[in-house]
Amino acid sequence: MGISMVTAIVVIPPVNDGELLGKVIGYMERSLTKAGLNNVVFCGPLKGARIPGLVALATYVDYNYVSSRGLLKACIEVNVKPPIMLIRGSQPYLSPETYAEALWALSSFNRPIVVLSRGGRGLSTPILVSSSKLVSRLVWLNSRFKLASAMVRFLIEHKRDVLLVEVKDECLGVRLSPSACLSRIND
Incomplete structure (x- = not known):
């Protein structure tokens, strides 16, 4: 199954620390670029963040929200076409190799949804979705529920369309915080 250029949609959570947010966005830009993702949409409250602008085709959608319900519609209104990789920016520490493994799985196996797993447990972010119909369904669900739900x-x-890809990245699922995997963005 050949795939066209994947667009990464990074949903940025409300973060009060503009310096931390700038570092996180910079780290994600470097990781996504190294993994071969050159079309990235950063969507969320970006005001006050220093944006490095390392990605060739980056779009920055400054969107303030109280609830993540309906957020995907605003993020995808920038004419994003599948396949997409949806990344919750509250879990920003993945390595370029982890993103590359997910892209490899999408192009190598005949499944329209790829989900990363660690220790046999699938996590809900990031996910890769390869069809417009599936992306539309996800946007519709997000209009009714917060993004994580x-x-x-x-x-x-x-679940029948999902390919779980086991990765060794210890930061898979680690939430944005001043501890845990924070040292990755300072390297």
């Missing part, structure tokens, strides 16, 4: 419901609904 919409993603989990989407994966449950489409």
